[in-house]
Amino acid sequence: MSSFQQRIEQKKNSITASEQKIINQLNQHDKPFLLSMNELSLLSQVSEPSVVRLYRKLGYASYQELKVALAQELAESKSTSTDSHDIQIGDQADVVFEKISDQISSALSMTKDTLNVTTIEQAVFALQKAKRLYFFGQGLSGTIAEDGAHKFMRLGETILSVKDPHYQAIYASHMNEQDVVIAISHSGETVDIIDVIDIAKSNGAQVIVITSNRNTTLASMANYLLLTQAAETNQRSDAMVSRIVQLALIDTLYTRIVSLGGDQLISKVNQSRLAVTRMKK
Known part of the structure; x- marks a missing residue:
């Protein structure tokens, strides 16, 4: 399945100026999946229908689906950029427990952020x-x-x-x-x-x-x-x-x-x- 950035690249020739403003806001925001559609449109200085047209153009069924995809990709990006959560052969029991706890905490936080x-x-x-x-x-x-x-x-x-x-x-x-x-x-x-x-x-x-x-x-x-x-x-x-x-x-x-x-x-x-x-x- 294509990522958010890959979908943008695939549709780059049809992206409008208003839609590019939305994309810029999503890319700049630390946690874009927390933004409501109204908040995103205000930050981007575009109308909410422009947000709807963008997520549909990129192949998302709803704004909620776009937010979930962004949350998942952000989590995967953090996971690949650091191995801090990965359990290593030399990790002793206390470190293993700490890393498992961190994984659970991260999963609960991600789920909370994307709950409908x-x-x-x-x-x-x-x-x-x-x-x-x-x-x-x-x-x-x-x-x-x-x-x-x-x-x-x-x-x-x-x-x-x-x-x-x-x-x-x-x-x-x-x-x-x-x-x-x-x-x-x-x-x-x-x-x-x-x-x-x-x-x-x-x-x-x-x-x-x-x-x-x-x-x-x-x-x-x-x-x-x-x-x-x-x-x-x-x-x-x-x-x-x-x-x-x-x-x-x-x-x-x-x-x-x-x-x-x-x-x-x-x-x-x-x-x-x-x-x-x-x-x-």
Whole structure:
């Protein structure tokens, strides 16, 4: 996939003076992915439609997609310019721990900078209305799904975590408009997950997708898309760090629902805690 600068080079003969002002601002800004469209247009002294025309000309589906691409490229640039996060053979355990912590902190920061607040709030609203909530994941993502279900079941609703694709297909075949599925897949191209989400959506279920790339099949199927951001290093796949970010996104949804639910939901959470406490000796 072409980078931002490569796309500009490909379209250089059709770039207008107004569009060049926008490009200059994006290149000069330390964190261009934090700029709203209004802020970018004001800094560039052009109209917002000019910003829209530029990102479309460069092949981005939305301004949000442009910002995500800029954030990813900035992170990759920092990663290639310094090996400070890469774990070396001679690094002892304390240094390894510090570098892993830095990788996780960086991934959380990158994800925070590119979050779409509107999408998260809409996802929370869908979860509030749901009669049944399913967490679908396979492999390592299945472990994240189990953790998410364990958290949400404290709310006293019908919550299921399903890892087996055959079970997922059966559940999906009986879903309706009252169901919400949280589908977790780092790659966004796991065939079985794509198949069962297709079944779920055909039956009217709403789908929240947590993945790392919006340009994937699963991402395109989402009613609400939550993207993780993480830079890959020589020793570690970004999938490992993204698991932490996935958990943080699920925890964000849960905490937001509890805060909106008031005393009634807090009472249910406390009731769940009490039930577990009674089993401890």
